[in-house]
Amino acid sequence: MARIFITGSVDGLGRAAAEELIAAGHDVVVHARNEERADALGALRSHTLGVVTGDLARAGDTHYVADQVNAFGRMDAVIHNAGVYLEHDRGTTVDGHARTFAINTLAPFLLTALIQRPERLVYLSSGLHRGGTDSLDDLDWMTRPWDAGQAYADSKLHVTTLAAAIARRSGTLTASVDPGWVPTRMGGPSATGDLRLGHITQTWFATSGEIDRSVSGGYWHHKAQQRPHPSAVDTAFQDRLIEALEAITGERLGGA
Structure with a gap:
């Protein structure tokens, strides 16, 4: 059985992944933004290995999350699930960064750098990453006119690229996953995707013995590998x- 940490796991796809992994007998550490949000875990909390808290929009909190995770010992897998979509007014600037960039790009990067490296890393991407730009100017959206959709697409290109880069640089088995447009709190009630299909690739990649290392760094949708944005596989980028x-x-x- 594996030991797995999942960010943003109070509700939505993160919670669904946690529930499935726990039901399968794995030890799962879940994450909430704060203790009030952790209360929403309800009975699930007692079935977890533990709960860590911290606002991933804030660098200090993200460091604290990493410290809490490391206190449990080395994870077998980390699923970087937390994310925000279409934040208005820069999503409230935090630590000098737009919130979308802070949560969707900086937090996965920081946690990857700070948490003892597991055997497997899974990053939640999106089909919208294909609309991302590979410019590295003003990554944190402090001077550009704010464009919430573009900020989201860029952030998902970043994590897709990060997964591919780590696979190339290390022996860690990595994946970026497009869960589809599913009816979570973030996706909204109009979403047309299947909620179960939205999380099965993450749990499968985190635990399955079927996965060949030759696919490490790939981009996936519903257990099928797909071609990502060209920049994601550009080693220079x-x-x-x-x-x-x-x-x-x-x-x-x-x-x-």
Whole structure:
């Protein structure tokens, strides 16, 4: 049985993944933004290995989340599930960054750098990442005119690229996953996707013994590998993005 940490796991796809993994006998550490949100876990909380708290929009909190996870010992897998979509007015600027960039890009990067490296890393992407831009100018949207849709697409290109870069740089088995447009709190009630199909790729990739390492770094939708944005597999862009994120955060990604 595996030990797995899932960000943003109070509700939606993160909770669905946690419930499925716990039912299968795995040890799961879940994450909530704060203790009030953790209360929404209800009875599920007693079935987890533990709960960590921290607002991933804030660098200090993200460091604290990593410290809490490391206190449990090395994870077998981490699922970077937390994310925000179409934040208005820069989604409230936090630590000098637009909230979309802070949660969707910086937090997965920081947690990857700070948490003891597991065997497997899974990053929640989106089909909208194909509309992302590979410019690294003003990554945190402090001077550009705010465009919530573009900020989201860019952030999902970033994590798709991050997954591919880590696979290339280390022996860690990684994946980026498009869960589809599903009716979660983020996706909204109009979403047409299947909620169960939205999380099965993450849980499968985190635990399955069927996965060949040759597919590490790939982009997936409903257990099928797909072609991502060309920049995600461009090694020069991968390196430039990581260098930019290291400069912003002051943390080194490192290797294996």
